[in-house]
Amino acid sequence: MKVLVPVKRVIDYNVKxxxxxxxxxxxxxxxxxxxxxxxEIAVExxxxxKEKGKVGEVIVVSIGPAQASETIRTALAMGADRGILxxxxxxxxxxxxxxILKAICDAEQPGLVIAxxxxxxxxxxxxxQMLAALLGWxxxxxxxxxxxxxxxxxxxxxxxxxxxxxxxxxxAVITTDLRLNEPRYASLPNIMKAKKKPIEEKTPADYGVDxxxxxxxxxVSEPPKRQGGVKVKTVAEFVAKLHEIGAL
Amino acid sequence: MTALVVAEHDNxxxxxxxxxxxxxxxxxxxxxxxxxxxxxxxxxxxxxxKLAGVEKVLVADDPLYAQMVAETxxxxxxxxxxxxxxxxxxxxxxxxxxxxxxxxxxxxxxxxEIVKVVSPDTFERPIYAGNAIQTVQxxxxxxxxxxxxxxxxxxxxxxxxxxxxxxxxxxPGTAKFIGEELSKSERPDxxxxxxxxxxxxxxxxxxxxxxxxxxxxxxxAALGASRAAVDAGFVPNDFQVGQTGKVVxxxxxxxxxxxxxxxxxAGMKDSKVIAAINKDEEAPIFQIADVGLVADLFKAIPxxxxxxxxxxx
Numbered sequence: 001m002k003v004l005v006p007v008k009r010v011i012d013y014n015v016k017x018x019x020x021x022x023x024x025x026x027x028x029x030x031x032x033x034x035x036x037x038x039x040e041i042a043v044e045x046x047x048x049x050k051e052k053g054k055v056g057e058v059i060v061v062s063i064g065p066a067q068a069s070e071t072i073r074t075a076l077a078m079g080a081d082r083g084i085l086x087x088x089x090x091x092x093x094x095x096x097x098x099x100i101l102k103a104i105c106d107a108e109q110p111g112l113v114i115a116x117x118x119x120x121x122x123x124x125x126x127x128x129q130m131l132a133a134l135l136g137w138x139x140x141x142x143x144x145x146x147x148x149x150x151x152x153x154x155x156x157x158x159x160x161x162x163x164x165x166x167x168x169x170x171x172a173v174i175t176t177d178l179r180l181n182e183p184r185y186a187s188l189p190n191i192m193k194a195k196k197k198p199i200e201e202k203t204p205a206d207y208g209v210d211x212x213x214x215x216x217x218x219x220v221s222e223p224p225k226r227q228g229g230v231k232v233k234t235v236a237e238f239v240a241k242l243h244e245i246g247a248l
Numbered sequence: 249m250t251a252l253v254v255a256e257h258d259n260x261x262x263x264x265x266x267x268x269x270x271x272x273x274x275x276x277x278x279x280x281x282x283x284x285x286x287x288x289x290x291x292x293x294x295x296x297x298k299l300a301g302v303e304k305v306l307v308a309d310d311p312l313y314a315q316m317v318a319e320t321x322x323x324x325x326x327x328x329x330x331x332x333x334x335x336x337x338x339x340x341x342x343x344x345x346x347x348x349x350x351x352x353x354x355x356x357x358x359x360x361e362i363v364k365v366v367s368p369d370t371f372e373r374p375i376y377a378g379n380a381i382q383t384v385q386x387x388x389x390x391x392x393x394x395x396x397x398x399x400x401x402x403x404x405x406x407x408x409x410x411x412x413x414x415x416x417x418x419x420p421g422t423a424k425f426i427g428e429e430l431s432k433s434e435r436p437d438x439x440x441x442x443x444x445x446x447x448x449x450x451x452x453x454x455x456x457x458x459x460x461x462x463x464x465x466x467x468x469a470a471l472g473a474s475r476a477a478v479d480a481g482f483v484p485n486d487f488q489v490g491q492t493g494k495v496v497x498x499x500x501x502x503x504x505x506x507x508x509x510x511x512x513x514a515g516m517k518d519s520k521v522i523a524a525i526n527k528d529e530e531a532p533i534f535q536i537a538d539v540g541l542v543a544d545l546f547k548a549i550p551x552x553x554x555x556x557x558x559x560x561x
Binding site: 011013016017019026038093094095098117118120121122123124125126127128129130131132133134136137138139140141142144154157158159160161162163164165166167168169172177178179214215216217218219220221222223226227228229230231232233234235236237238239241242243245247248 | 347358423424426430500517536537539540543555559
């Protein structure tokens with residue numbers, strides 16, 4: 001069984017985001033970019049399944065600018081087998097991403113797609129669910145633990161009240177939550193090996209998908225700033241201050 | 249114009265998140281219908297019918313909906329979608345799980361986690377963990393929207409809408425509910441509590457969270473945690489407050505032993521008052537805390553319990 005893992009190149013999670021003065025977006029010039037952390041967890045899970053002999057080939061897809069090939073290389077260095085880069089300049093909405101991924105699934109026929117539950121840039125949390133719907137597949141989002149059986153996967157999911165277990169038939173889409181695994185660091189020999197692994201280059205048009213934006217971003221602005229208040233030295237002052245401002 | 253709100257509930261009680269989503273739906277300038285899909289969920293439907301601004305409640309009471317499995321919910325919502333101009337759900341684990349499926353099938357770009365209705369087709373939503381606010385305009389046609397409930401007031405229970413039974417839709421049979429392990433607690437729900445006491449890595453162990461329980465019980469507060477504390481296994485995943493966990497906005501948020509990573513702040517910075525206890529004077533949490541106490545939490549927390557007792561708070 002093949003596994004497909006979509007990965008997104010996003011601003012590194014440690015970077016302090018700055019809104020551009022003209023309110024057209026956030027400043028991405030000379031900012032460190034990395035693989036979306038949830039996608040890293042997805043790659044790790046796919047590679048572990050491969051190492052356990054549960055799945056065959058691991059294919060990594062990124063939809064983004066030319067530099068997204070670096071993100072694919074990172075996944076290849078972690079142990080994925082080959083990459084597909086669908087080149088698009090600028091933003092792509094989750095629905096267009098899902099449509100491109102659907103076309104790739106139609107061509108590659110994976111038994112499983114493992115995706116990050118959300119990208120930490122647009123915080124949409126949509127793509128995996130949309131892909132599952134377009135394919136007519138079952139889904140298990142926010143996966144906390146994953147167990148593959150003959151024809152289905154048993155997935156423990158993180159939900160508002162605790163944990164829920166669902167069983168999804170293959171083919172299926174699974175999206176990762178934080179506790180699914182701890183992604184590895186690629187070793188130097190594996191980074192070298194990854195350079196030789198193939199990356200195919202495509203465009204949305206190759207898949208018959210129009211990636212024109214449908215939502216119009218009117219502006220991107222700074223959130224209201226919160227000012228720090230007072231710092232106190234004793235518990236008595238702490239409680240008194242909270243009482244004084246009506247919080248206790 | 250009519251909007252459909254997908255109700256959040258546990259078959260026994262309607263969740264507060266629904267009342268807040270109804271408020272957002274009404275701000276679109278539309279009539280509001282609420283869909284209650286569940287099993288033996290009559291009490292939920294009655295509660296939904298009381299929400300001010302709701303014109304009609306649709307109830308699909310069927311074993312298929314005993315749990316809100318995304319695939320069956322998608323089929324049900326799509327069977328109704330033709331009549332609606334907008335479909336909204338709270339951005340809960342269920343809402344996030346179900347709604348994008350509906351949007352994809354309707355070929356509509358979903359707008360996630362709105363915090364403000366600017367006009368019937370324009371919305372504000374946080375991006376980059378709340379470090380930027382995007383104002384976004386939806387194209388003409390149906391709108392599919394998830395709502396960050398902390399940003400909207402709950403609709404009051406002053407209405408009396410009609411309740412209409414509807415038939416179940418088909419079962420795609422692709423996914424099946426197996427079981428659930430829910431955290432049991434006598435404390436208020438994290439997302440709707442007036443006071444939240446949260447612990448971080450500084451607590452050092454799950455055992456030490458008992459210290460926080462004493463304060464939480466005293467203040468009738470919910471318990472929360474940072475990602476670090478959940479990852480370390482101190483508390484279960486449903487305690488997590490942050491960008492990818494729960495978003496809370498209580499009247500008072502007390503952060504104990506939490507340094508204040510941006511991902512955590514994303515989940516609590518809209519709290520009315522933020523108080524922090526941390527031994528590291530440089531901890532970023534102090535930059536946004538209204539009241540900060542630089543102290544060792546293991547000394548400060550027991551002292552705080554005594555102080556609250558002394559003052560009769």
